[in-house]
Amino acid sequence: MPELPEVQTVVNGLKEDLVGDRITCITPIWEKVLSNFIPSDLFIKGRTTLIQDVTRRAKFIIIHFPSSILAIHLRMTGKLFFPVANHIPKHTTAVIKLDSRKKLIFHDTRKFGRIYLYNDLTPINERHGPEPLGKNFSVGWLHRALQQRKRNIKALLLDQSFLAGLGNIYVDESLWAAGIHPGSISNALPAARISRLHEAVQAILKAAITAKGTTIIDFSYLNGQNGRYTSQLRIFGRKGQPCITCGRDIEKIKVAGRGTYVCSRCQKKYTRGQSAPHQDRG
């Protein structure tokens, strides 16, 4: 699944091509792809589908019309691109036709991706936490929010209603950079680690956006090009390889139901509060 940097990359690429154009028709190839509307809903009550902007909120691609929005979620394997030579590939789940006669392809091997039609961003904002690169994501907020819960830190960082945009890759990278074991409990983290985590999340996401995201296995964005952040991954996908910092073999374990990469020497497991006199290692 594309995470925040991958979705941002798609948005950046689509924006110049879409703004000022107009959607004339959406054809679902896989019937479930349109989650909460049918194609004709786009045009009810004099709505126009002039594209005023293309932005990102959480992991959604948002196409803005004068009085409504389309929100596209790529989930695990979704891709949005202009086809080469007008060819509609296998696993296309929707075709979006534009006034310019271009066609935008929603391609999704696993068919988890969905397109939503809303009046505005309210339904999405209600279900999502702050943007990690926005000003509401401060160290103070993170500290308070972590203290208020007693929850596995990895599960919490993956929870979009807590913080929007992180996924499995960038959570593992961020926790490694902060020296926090993914099995830690949120309210047991010392302030110094929380500061490092805050710093790590922002630095990693910014670097990943600059690199146009990460590619593992099958993610690609516009026209099949891949992101370059793969070469900057420090922990994710490196099972059995030595930790860049300390040399210990990187382990792959299961946390919050997800495959998780960890260096058990660099990443400390906090489970019972900072002042616990002693704790066993993981």
Added chain:
DNA sequence: CCATGAACCTGGTCGC
């Protein structure tokens, strides 16, 4: 409130 596992889908990889 929190954790876990299943469900939604297809395809790739690995071991035998």
Added chain:
DNA sequence: TGCGACCAGGTTCATG
């Protein structure tokens, strides 16, 4: 070469 088991970047829902 074939086949079954398991895994995958996400999210939601039921259950304990």
